Amino acid sequence: MTGLLIDIESPSHHEGAIADAVEAVLRGLDGVSVERTGDGGxxxxxxxxxxxxQRVVLAGHLDTxxxxxxTPHRLADGVLHGCGSVDMKSGLAVYLSAFARLAAHPDLARDMTFIAYEGEEVATEYNGLGHVERDHPEWLAGDVALLGEPTGGMIEAGCQGSIRVICTARGTRAHSARAWLGDNAVHRLVPLLARVADYTPRDRVDVDGCIYREGLNVVRLEAGVANNTIPDEAVCAVNFRFAPDRTADEAMAHLREVLGEHEGVDITVDDVAPPAAPGLNAPAAAELVDALGGRVRAKYGWTDVARFAELGVPAVNLGCGDPGQAHKPEEHCPVEHITQLAAALDGYLLGGERA
Known part of the structure; x- marks a missing residue:
């Protein structure tokens, strides 16, 4: 199925054909309700x-x-090549296949919700899961949620939060031969840059047995209009990646304390993405960990699991392939990753006590 999904080209904003194909599969199932929604439909x-x-949510994005x-896909020596083979048509295929095969299975132990959404690889405003969260949050309800981001078949629990701020220093432009007539905006920014450079982030934060690391970095720096001119504006972007033991508000307060206040420098918030705690103590999540042999690690970076966490649903990343292959022209995924995850997911969905 992964190869078939790869062959339906679906770069962001062009998910119609693949959504049609997935919908045809879903509407062919007995006893299943299906909704098609989102700003892009x-x-x-x-x-x-x-x-x-219990209810398990299986979610994955359609776009690449x-x-x-x-494209199309290519299979060679047990490795599947093609756009989306890792991010994330392999995970989506495993989830769709499990949902289709097990929806009416007599031994199904957990009700399932399957979500295939558009617009994950572009700006947040287009994210289909975000639209569901906004308009139909009840559709995201469950005892645990799985997101098919590439993890090599290992559970990557929760995710870091992220805050990005823009720091703008303003001065007065002048010819560099008469620098005393100007006010160098870069020099005004230097004390803030120094505070970021001197900051020591936490590098071992234990949340539910998962070890997270934090980071505070200048990720963009712009200044100057000519090589003989004192710059009247200097701008830097600072990104704080924080562990899920902090709320977004706590992380923002900490970031502002670290950056401090500096004359002639304005700090504005560009983006805030709350973290997701692992939630591995919840019964359904703990059973998932057991089903996958206890292979768990913290998720570095932000993913859509945070949308579930905001609603109180424990959520993990669980997919196929090396995440380092994502977005590469040579993107590829070993077939054994796909078959192993499919077998483990079947065991989890069919295991445990029935209601």
Whole structure:
């Protein structure tokens, strides 16, 4: 199935054809409700409703980054090549296959919600899962949520939060031969840059047995209009990646304390993405960990699991392939990653006590 999904090209904003194909599969199932929604109309939500004791949400995005002459798929020596083979049509295929095969299975132990959404690889405003969170949060309800981001078949629990601020220093432009007539904006920014450079982030934060690291970095710096001119403006972007033991508000307060206040420097918030705690103590999540042999680590970076965490649903990243392959022209995924995850997920969905 992964190869079939790869062959339906679906760069962001062009998910219609793949959404049609997935919808056809879902509407062919008995006893399953299906909704098609989203601002682009290409987000699908399907649910079983068998009254079982737990509900598991299986979610994955339909879109890929722009193609790089890497479709259709190619299979060679047990490795599947093609755009989205890692990020994340392999994970999506495993989830869709499990939902389709097990929806009416007599031994299904957990009700399932399957979500295939558009617009993950572009600006947040287009994210189909975000639209569901905003308009139909009840559709995201569950005892645990799985997101098919590439993890090599290992559970990557929760995610870091992220704050990005823009720091703008203003001065007065002048000819560098008469620098005393100007006010160098770069020099005004230097004390803030020094505070970031001198900052020591926490490098071992234990949350539910997962070890997170934090980071505070200048990620962009712009200044100057000519090589003989005192700059009247200097701008830097600072990104704080923080562990899920902090709320977004706590992280923002800490960041502002670290940066401090500096004359002639304005700090504005560009983006805030709250973290997601692992939630591995929840029964459904703990059972998932057991089903995958206890292979768990913290997730570095932000993913859509945070949307579930905001609603109180424990969520993990669980997919196929090396995440380092994502977005590369040579993107590829070993087939054994796909088959192993499919077998483990089947065991989890069919295991445990039935209601």
């Amino acid at each position: 290409n987000t699908l939500v399907a649910r079983t409703d068998r009254g079982l004791s 980054v722009p193609l790089a002459d890497n």
